[in-house]
Amino acid sequence: MLNASKGKSARREWLTFVDAASEPYRGAGHFAWHFARGKLRMDPVFRHLLGHGLIRPGTRVLDIGCGQGLLASLLGSAAALAREGRWPQGWGEAPVDVRVTGIELMPRDVQRARAALGALGTKAQIVCGDMRSTAFPSADAVVILDVLHYIGVPEQDAVLVRVRECLGDAGRLLLRVGDAAATRGFCASQWVDAIVSFVRGHRVVPAYGRPLSAWIARLESLGFDVQSEPMSEGTPFANVLLVASVAPGGADKT
Numbered sequence: 734m735l736n737a738s739k740g741k742s743a744r745r746e747w748l749t750f751v752d753a754a755s756e757p758y759r760g761a762g763h764f765a766w767h768f769a770r771g772k773l774r775m776d777p778v779f780r781h782l783l784g785h786g787l788i789r790p791g792t793r794v795l796d797i798g799c800g801q802g803l804l805a806s807l808l809g810s811a812a813a814l815a816r817e818g819r820w821p822q823g824w825g826e827a828p829v830d831v832r833v834t835g836i837e838l839m840p841r842d843v844q845r846a847r848a849a850l851g852a853l854g855t856k857a858q859i860v861c862g863d864m865r866s867t868a869f870p871s872a873d874a875v876v877i878l879d880v881l882h883y884i885g886v887p888e889q890d891a892v893l894v895r896v897r898e899c900l901g902d903a904g905r906l907l908l909r910v911g912d913a914a915a916t917r918g919f920c921a922s923q924w925v926d927a928i929v930s931f932v933r934g935h936r937v938v939p940a941y942g943r944p945l946s947a948w949i950a951r952l953e954s955l956g957f958d959v960q961s962e963p964m965s966e967g968t969p970f971a972n973v974l975l976v977a978s979v980a981p982g983g984a985d986k987t
């Protein structure tokens with residue numbers, strides 16, 4: 734009984750964040766607003782990032798494949814809630830004063846992101862470009878959520894090398910990937926991604942994965958300490974969040 738009421742109040746608490754982060758999308762069109770609300774409500778990764786304080790205050794964040802800029806909107810609106818004293822007890826530090834740069838391939842998503850983030854009044858910068866060729870600015874945290882599987886494995890590796898180069902000595906990569914070893918969940922997420930990509934008019938199709946152990950080995954070879962956390966609660970997927978911190982003296986071992 735106590736647990737059920739705790740769960741209810743946690744869900745209500747999270748809805749405040751969902752409402753605040755999706756509100757700026759109203760002016761960016763019906764689809765943009767509904768998509769923002771649905772994604773923030775259903776996808777456990779956003780609450781996890783905030784609740785565990787994985788984006789530290791005052792940091793420079795690079796969000797690669799940022800879509801319509803949901804993470805930037807969430808960080809901006811969460812900081813505003815924190816300033817009003819509405820930061821939930823027991824959560825990690827609030828992400829106040831973070832500066833977000835997003836990189837996104839699809840011009841329509843870039844437009845939606847810029848419209849929403851402009852309405853929110855954040856200083857986020859959204860660059861329209863391909864992660865394979867767009868320069869990465871220096872960053873304290875790089876976030877890549879469900880994006881690398883759109884490009885081939887050698888290209889993924891090239892992006893990861895450049896991510897490591899743009900992170901400082903205390904930097905952190907937050908990378909969500911599908912575990913290709915968990916065949917059923919991985920196929921489910923590839924199908925859903927392909928359908929969503931089609932509906933959103935994207936010309937890229939997700940196709941390339943690798944088993945979790947291979948992701949971790951690759952990141953370790955680049956000098957990261959890696960922790961993994963299942964991150965698809967409430968969905969049929971096999972997604973995992975990799976929290977990869979630059980290891981002390983962590984040079985590229987490739």
Ligand SMILES: C[S@@+](CC[C@H](N)C(=O)[O-])C[C@H]1O[C@@H](n2cnc3c(N)ncnc32)[C@H](O)[C@@H]1O
Pocket residue numbers: 772797798799800801803804836837838839842862863864865877878879880883884926935937
């Ligand atoms: C599944 S969506 C995830 C969006 C966002 N990371 C999120 O979690 O809300 C994948 C995004 O990656 C973008 N993308 C795919 N290939 C890309 C590339 N080569 N360069 C930049 N963005 C890319 C897609 O356009 C799409 O917006």
